[in-house]
Amino acid sequence: MRMAMSGSLALAASAMALALAPGAASGAERAAKRPALEVHQGRYFRWAAPVGWRSSETGNGVEVTAPDGSATASFALLMRSRGHATPVDFMVAMLGRVPGYVGLRVVSRRELPDQPSGIPGAAWKMSEAELSFTVRGKPVRGVYTCGIDAYSGMYDAVLSGYHSSASEWPRARLFLPEIARSVAITNARQVAGNDRLIPARNRPLDTSGLVESWRQKGLSQDRISKAQREGTMGYERVKDPATGRVYEMPLEAYDGTVGGYRNPVRPGEVLKKTQPGE
Numbered sequence: 001m002r003m004a005m006s007g008s009l010a011l012a013a014s015a016m017a018l019a020l021a022p023g024a025a026s027g028a029e030r031a032a033k034r035p036a037l038e039v040h041q042g043r044y045f046r047w048a049a050p051v052g053w054r055s056s057e058t059g060n061g062v063e064v065t066a067p068d069g070s071a072t073a074s075f076a077l078l079m080r081s082r083g084h085a086t087p088v089d090f091m092v093a094m095l096g097r098v099p100g101y102v103g104l105r106v107v108s109r110r111e112l113p114d115q116p117s118g119i120p121g122a123a124w125k126m127s128e129a130e131l132s133f134t135v136r137g138k139p140v141r142g143v144y145t146c147g148i149d150a151y152s153g154m155y156d157a158v159l160s161g162y163h164s165s166a167s168e169w170p171r172a173r174l175f176l177p178e179i180a181r182s183v184a185i186t187n188a189r190q191v192a193g194n195d196r197l198i199p200a201r202n203r204p205l206d207t208s209g210l211v212e213s214w215r216q217k218g219l220s221q222d223r224i225s226k227a228q229r230e231g232t233m234g235y236e237r238v239k240d241p242a243t244g245r246v247y248e249m250p251l252e253a254y255d256g257t258v259g260g261y262r263n264p265v266r267p268g269e270v271l272k273k274t275q276p277g278e
Helices: 009-019 087-096 176-181 191-196 208-233
Strands: 037-041 045-050 054-058 061-065 071-082 101-116 123-135 138-151 154-165 235-239 246-250
Touching (some): 045 054, 045 071, 045 176, 071 176, 087 101, 087 123, 087 154, 101 138, 123 154, 154 176
Antiparallel strands (some): 037 246, 138 154, 235 246
């Protein structure tokens, strides 16, 4: 397998972000206590995670795990793998390779609309599945979304999702989707070894010009993305004006007495709204 970044991955990632909503949670459930999420910038990605959670980044993805290991959210990408795979088959195969993940079973699945890939005659095939399995002997539940783009006897893939222990699932599913969908590629030139693969002239989709066009397009889409995320997930991105540290705050944490969100580190201070793209 060879992994890399194509401009078309942005389309599939956007579709997965919309699919990773918490679903039919009631108003009472959404009002349950959800953690503030601190935004992190790595070498290849940006992501958000609750304070104290462990984050692991590689050139191919990001994994965020609760301190006690009871919950995990992740994002991964693969490109130019030879052969054929369906989204759900790929999902189960990849998760089945993770040490400690045993007995993966598809509880339910949902086919999502195809997304354009930028490759003539090809499109991203998107699927979402709820899974059950065990991690180190303990039962867990999860939701994962996968996109497969097949062409010329090869395929690209993106996989994003989350899981938690069965006992924590009712609460965890209210904020784990926001962690999974918060992952954004910020170093398209080097992510997944993109700068070490076939020269751009042999594959037009990998040209720096296309990467730049996606970056420029992303600037105008940041405002839409920010509004969608806040409206769908119930989290608002704010920052500490003193340190610049960025947080995703659950809307129910808004304090009307001070007209904003209190700083998780210094409760006497109020966080400021971020600009689109921050």
